[in-house]
Structures are given as structure tokens and as C-alpha cells.
Amino acid sequence: MTEFPAIKNNACIALSAIPEMDYATFREQNIVLLGAENNHCVTLFGYPCGDSLRLICAIADDRAGAIHVSSSTIIPDGEFSSLSAMRPALHVFERELHENFGVRYSDHPWLKPVRFPQNAFSGVKIPDYPFYRIDSEELHEVGVGPIHAGVIEPGHFRFICNGEQILHLEIQLGYQHRGIEKLFLEKENLLQRTILAENIAGDTVVGHTLAFVNLWESLCGFAAGRDLQFARTLALELERMAIHTGDLGALCTDIGYQLGNAVFGRLRTPIINFLQQWCGNRFAKGLMRAGITNFHFTAELAGKLNDILNAYESDFLEIADKAFHLPTTLARFEKTGIVTTRQASEIGAVGMAARASGLTRDIRASHPFDLYGELEHEPVVKHHGDVYSRVQVRKEEIIQSLAYIRRLLQTIPEVQPVREMNKPRPNAMAISLTEGWRGEICHCAITGDNGRLIHYKVTDPSLHNWLALALAVRNNEISDFPICNKSFNLSYCGHDL
Amino acid sequence: MFKTLSILFHQGKQYIPHPTEAEVPGIFRGRPLITKADVDESALAALCPVNAIGKAPVSIDLGKCIFCGECALAFPHKIGFTKDYKIATNERRRLIISAGDDRPVKINPELVRNEIFKYFHGSLKLRQVSAGGDNSCELELNASGNVNFDVGRYGIEFVASPRHADGLVVTGPLTQNMAEALEICYQAVPQPRIVILAGTDAISGGIFADSPALDRSFLDKYPVDLFLSGNPVHPLTFLNGVLELIRTRKS
Numbered sequence: 001m002t003e004f005p006a007i008k009n010n011a012c013i014a015l016s017a018i019p020e021m022d023y024a025t026f027r028e029q030n031i032v033l034l035g036a037e038n039n040h041c042v043t044l045f046g047y048p049c050g051d052s053l054r055l056i057c058a059i060a061d062d063r064a065g066a067i068h069v070s071s072s073t074i075i076p077d078g079e080f081s082s083l084s085a086m087r088p089a090l091h092v093f094e095r096e097l098h099e100n101f102g103v104r105y106s107d108h109p110w111l112k113p114v115r116f117p118q119n120a121f122s123g124v125k126i127p128d129y130p131f132y133r134i135d136s137e138e139l140h141e142v143g144v145g146p147i148h149a150g151v152i153e154p155g156h157f158r159f160i161c162n163g164e165q166i167l168h169l170e171i172q173l174g175y176q177h178r179g180i181e182k183l184f185l186e187k188e189n190l191l192q193r194t195i196l197a198e199n200i201a202g203d204t205v206v207g208h209t210l211a212f213v214n215l216w217e218s219l220c221g222f223a224a225g226r227d228l229q230f231a232r233t234l235a236l237e238l239e240r241m242a243i244h245t246g247d248l249g250a251l252c253t254d255i256g257y258q259l260g261n262a263v264f265g266r267l268r269t270p271i272i273n274f275l276q277q278w279c280g281n282r283f284a285k286g287l288m289r290a291g292i293t294n295f296h297f298t299a300e301l302a303g304k305l306n307d308i309l310n311a312y313e314s315d316f317l318e319i320a321d322k323a324f325h326l327p328t329t330l331a332r333f334e335k336t337g338i339v340t341t342r343q344a345s346e347i348g349a350v351g352m353a354a355r356a357s358g359l360t361r362d363i364r365a366s367h368p369f370d371l372y373g374e375l376e377h378e379p380v381v382k383h384h385g386d387v388y389s390r391v392q393v394r395k396e397e398i399i400q401s402l403a404y405i406r407r408l409l410q411t412i413p414e415v416q417p418v419r420e421m422n423k424p425r426p427n428a429m430a431i432s433l434t435e436g437w438r439g440e441i442c443h444c445a446i447t448g449d450n451g452r453l454i455h456y457k458v459t460d461p462s463l464h465n466w467l468a469l470a471l472a473v474r475n476n477e478i479s480d481f482p483i484c485n486k487s488f489n490l491s492y493c494g495h496d497l
Numbered sequence: 498m499f500k501t502l503s504i505l506f507h508q509g510k511q512y513i514p515h516p517t518e519a520e521v522p523g524i525f526r527g528r529p530l531i532t533k534a535d536v537d538e539s540a541l542a543a544l545c546p547v548n549a550i551g552k553a554p555v556s557i558d559l560g561k562c563i564f565c566g567e568c569a570l571a572f573p574h575k576i577g578f579t580k581d582y583k584i585a586t587n588e589r590r591r592l593i594i595s596a597g598d599d600r601p602v603k604i605n606p607e608l609v610r611n612e613i614f615k616y617f618h619g620s621l622k623l624r625q626v627s628a629g630g631d632n633s634c635e636l637e638l639n640a641s642g643n644v645n646f647d648v649g650r651y652g653i654e655f656v657a658s659p660r661h662a663d664g665l666v667v668t669g670p671l672t673q674n675m676a677e678a679l680e681i682c683y684q685a686v687p688q689p690r691i692v693i694l695a696g697t698d699a700i701s702g703g704i705f706a707d708s709p710a711l712d713r714s715f716l717d718k719y720p721v722d723l724f725l726s727g728n729p730v731h732p733l734t735f736l737n738g739v740l741e742l743i744r745t746r747k748s
Contacts, residue, residue, distance in 0.1 A: 153627045
């Protein structure tokens, strides 16, 4: 077996240093690598090189904190054996290759459209999605969406039910497709690209922008000063707290627990209002820029944040203690929407959902970035894989974030002078992993001659995790779908890009 | 029981008493103020990531502006963003703020349809459609109904079915893949119906304006009654904009 070069998170590698192999070896070696318990695929994509397509696969080794990169150049016209047949976690990446470049797979288990881009090779339009069907007089289908009852994003869910029980759920997305990856190449100005990163998913502004700025700095050989790293770490934990709190409120709404909804809902407000006091936007749009920051974190802000956290903590603990010990709440949350550890591992689940199913998968611990090396993060792991586990992970992560923020606030780093950033390195690939509140975010960029961007790949945690939701609801009652869905709270726009 | 009472006691009153006069905390990028100072206008316009800045005289189009504030940081003597969150109007050109213009952004009463005041001034039910929205506008619209902003106190409410709605609130840059669903939803709303565009992405496409993945033909077909600026729209912008629209009578 060839030794794959192992790069660190936020590192840059010359395109010529990525081992190139024929497709059969590429497939086999990556299948073998993914068989190891501590390995998982962070991204698999292709970029055009003339008439051929160069496939790049990045596999993260969570124990060694390294990312193995390998590649294979193929002519997309041919027919290929899929990796998904052996490693189902890769299904969505190969579907993407099929959709975007017409790569045909002879044995892909589920070769369906992903997001219906305008130049899709298959030519299938969004109303003609080929749904899985079961012919039976006993069963019925329920279609939900793309427009849902609440104020949320669009996506279509097709249930096959036996009475009230769900046998199968198929999730069709793509409604939110805005062509972001292409825009990254077309917009040549750094500010425009940063704004694009901020608008990938509005609930994960910090997560995605952080991945982008870290990636860009590594491409340009720029080491961010401690002040920038501090601000990024702090903002990421604040975002985690805010969204987790809002999600707990939304889960209370879905089971009709009004007090929980009102209190968690309003507890989110001071945190996002703090982000506004810091940078002028409740979702931290505008806060992060590659190489610089427009909004320094001051001692005065630290004082305000401390007061906000103190007020938050007692109110949060009080309502969490009440809400998650009520028999009515537990009756709805416990043993609902179970994803087993084995399922989670097979489908390559990431982030909070994976941790609720017993997988210790957290980029903050395994591939630390910014100041996480110093925080020595211990992932919160639960083992039942049900809605309640996902609630508990959120609750405990909020408490953990509180502690991290307080530790960070003890020493506010001095503002460092602005330094010039070089141009991006030519003919190189950079990869950046971030643990957003939902899970692992991967941004990957490839540059050509002159350092011009020739490919940009965004992988939102939702891309890995939508299948987990489909598995979670099997054999549950259809009335439990809303709480299962909310317990994952996956992103539509992060998936559709 | 006692625990619940204790929680209620600790929460106290959370609502904002006068959301039409409330002040937002800290810094906020709302309606911009442009001075008549002399600057290199080309450099200023080139800075904007979404081409929202016009030249001679310098102007900012709030329908395109994504409120990143970079122009104000680079040219602090020329441009400043005020904390005025009332940046909603029913007239697209009113969103263009020119140098020296310090008027508040308001609804033009001449353009308000008679039936809006007649039918909706006390109660307005809205159906929201996200067509490529990044979920920040959606979160802010949800927040408008929480215990702090509580837009429900004015009879403004989001409903599940378009058949129960008086109008649509559209967020996002209007993607091609959502075009058909949006059209069907609009047709399902009984007349008279209104259309509200929430957020810069919906008004102009924002940073996505040039993307071939969009289909904005919906806006060519149907009239828009309210433009709400912001990236995302602040709950107070939404609340005040909608209130002003339904309370304005044609003079």
C-alpha cells in the first residue's frame, strides 16, 4: 500500500505532492483506509483537468490528527466501480460526481440527483425526482414540502407509511441551490468570497466563515496572530451556545411545552445581541476577515459578556432542569428517533448527531484549530442515539461552551499590528476543518498557475447527516417526525449550496 | 408547580414595551448617512462587494447593500451607518440613499393599495416562503414572534397554509429550483394578497445576483408591496415596516 501523505488541518500541499494512482488502486486503498475505526471521509470531489477529471479524496485520521489525501485522474465517460458499494458514507459524494460531471457508476446503491444544478449531466429537473416506491394496498405515501408549515427552509420529504408507522423516508433537496461553489471562482475579490462564505448558511455564519478565513490564510502562508485566533474561537463558541439554546426552545415547541419554548427562545436573544454589540450583526456577519479584523475584542466587551453569561447561566440551568425532567417531555424524547452507533458510523455521521449516537467525532479535539489546542476539548458523547441524547448533547455542550468562554475571557490578547498577506500559493491544495455547532465543516481550495482559484469545495455537516434523519424516523410514528427533524436541525442551504 | 412559578418569577417581563421606539444595543448598521465630502468615488464604488454604491453623487442602494460596513470603515468621513433600523418602504427607488440625504425611509402613501388598510390594518396573516434564503432571515422572522419582539400583539402572525394567509413574505435570492413552488404558493393565497420581500437577497439577489442558478421572473409578474432591507432583516425592521404598511391610508 502506498503511504498517503498526511497533512494537518489548515495545511497546504502542492498539487504535485498528492499521490496519483489508477482508479482501481485509488478505490481499493481508500476503502481499506475507511475500514479503520478512527478514520472517516471529510470530502471526496473532482475538478476538471482538460478533458479528464481529477478525483481527490481526503480521509481524516481522528487519532493521529492527520488528513490523508490521494487522487486519481479519470476520463468521466467510462464506467466505474463505486466506493459507496463498500462504504455507504460516500454515497452523496459520488452522486455529486455523477450529477456534475457525468461519472457513471456500475454498482452505486443510490445514484440519485443531489441538488439539480443548471448544468446537470442527467438533465433531470426537480419535479421529476425518482422516488423510491413500494407497491402495496396496505401502505400509503405522505408528501411534505418543499414549503413547510413553519418559517423554515424548503425541502421535500416523502414518507411511505403503514398506518401511522413510517417504513421509509426519502429526503429530496436542491431547492436552495444558489451555485455558491461556482461563484467562489467567478468572484475574484477576497471580500466578495468572504461574503459568500458568510452566506453559505446563515445559522452557521461563524463556522463557515472561520473555515474560509483559516483556509485562505493557509493558502497565503499567513499565520494568524493570537488576537485573531482568540476572536474566532470565542465567536464559534458563542454561536454554538446561541443556536443550541434556540434549538432546545424549538424542540419544546414541537412537543407543546410552551414555557420551555418561551424561556429558551428568549435566552438566545442576549447572546446574539452580544454578537451585534461586538460586530454590528446578530449572526456575526462582518466579524471575520482573512488576516485582519474590523472589530477588536475589548476589555469593555469582555465585561459585558461576563454579565450576560452570568445572567444566562442561572436562568438556563433552572429551565433545563425543569424541562428535561418532566415526565411528559421524557415520554416524547426518550427512545424516539434512534440512530445506532453502527448506523452512524456506516453513514459517516458527523458532529453533534454523531456524538449523540456514541461516536467520538469532534474536530475541536481531533484536529484542533485556532485556540482549541489550549482548551483541550473533551467531546460530549451520549450512547442512546435518540432525540433525548441529542437534547443532552446540546445541553452539556452549552455548559461546556460557557466554561470555555470564561476561560478565554481571563486573558484578552493584545491587538497585533496588521501584516501584509501574500498572494495565494500556486498549484496547491488547502484544506480546512472546523467544528461548527452542527458538526464538521470542510472547505477545500485548489489553485492553478498564478495562484488563481480553480476549484472550491464546501462540505457542510448536513451533507453527511441528512441520511441519519431518514434512518432515525424508521418505525417511528409519523407524528414524531417534527421532533426527530428538529433534534438534528440540519441545514438545507448548507447542503444545497 | 413551584419550580414553574420560580422560573416565571425569574424571567420577569421580557417583552420590548415600545418596539416602534426601541433602540438596538451596541453598534448596528442601519440606514446610512452619506456626507458631501470629496472622495475618490471610483475607489469607493469599487470597494463594494455587491455594486451597491453609485457615483456622482455617491449613493447606496439598500436593496443591494449587504451591510458589511466596509465602505464606512474605509471612508469614515464619507459614509456612516446609523442605528436607524426603519429601512422598509413600498417604493424600490426610496431604498437608494444619496449623499446629503438624512430623511427617514418611509412608506409612500400614494402607492399603498386601498384594500391593505381596509382589510389588514388590524390583522395580517402571512405565509413565508424561503427561496434560497440562508436561514438567517428565517431565524429573524421567527424571532419577531418570540417573547421579546412579540409581533403577535399587533395581529401580525405567520400561518402554515397559504389559504389562510393574506400575503407572502419571500426570503432568499429566488432560486430556479424554488420558482415553481413559489408560484403555486402565491396562487394559493386568496385575494387581495400582498407580497413582502424580506432581506437584501430577496430584493436584489445580494451576493448571488449574478448566479445562473436564480430565477427571479416571479418579481416581473407580480407587484411587491413592501421591501424590507437587511442582511438579515432585523426583527424591528420587519415589525415596523409591516406595521407602517398596514396602518398607512392613502391620503
